[in-house]
Amino acid sequence: MLGPRVGELSSAAGEDRLLAAAGPILARLRDITGESAQLFRRQGDFRICVSAAERPSGLRDSIPVGSQLSMLAGSAAQVLLAWEEPDRMHRGLHGAAFNAGALASLRRRGWAQSVGEREAGVASVSAGVRSPSGKVIAAVSVSGPLERMSRQPGRMHAPAVLAAAERLSESLRRSVE
Numbered sequence: 737m738l739g740p741r742v743g744e745l746s747s748a749a750g751e752d753r754l755l756a757a758a759g760p761i762l763a764r765l766r767d768i769t770g771e772s773a774q775l776f777r778r779q780g781d782f783r784i785c786v787s788a789a790e791r792p793s794g795l796r797d798s799i800p801v802g803s804q805l806s807m808l809a810g811s812a813a814q815v816l817l818a819w820e821e822p823d824r825m826h827r828g829l830h831g832a833a834f835n836a837g838a839l840a841s842l843r844r845r846g847w848a849q850s851v852g853e854r855e856a857g858v859a860s861v862s863a864g865v866r867s868p869s870g871k872v873i874a875a876v877s878v879s880g881p882l883e884r885m886s887r888q889p890g891r892m893h894a895p896a897v898l899a900a901a902e903r904l905s906e907s908l909r910r911s912v913e
Contacts, residue, residue: 771880859885863901
């Protein structure tokens, strides 16, 4: 008889496939953008950096794997909150640096940007990674200093971030076929 652990095991297997695919995709995103790249998963009221590819030198926004960051600020937090159930999304907006309008706009265009939200002088762009069922399960991001990223970082980096998110989503879809 199959029990509740079957769902946990398939979830863990999906996590392993996501992490296995993330390394090379984040490295490519870093190389294309010239900025640090990260992959975040939501865990309760926080987001956890589960994979990262840092710039080898120069000023960078370093977020070590395992870092626990707030869900109240930053483009990855926006992405991870935007597709939640409405009641959970509205609870998550209390005290956030962004609002429901920003999340609605993000859902239309598919990516989020933040400028100085999480940390002064830092900008980021993020997009959602989807499970084979279409649920947003992670956020892929690039982040760096405002001087390089500009006050409109999405103009510069959204296409590359969206492509990386789609490559990760596709790797998960292929793994279940």
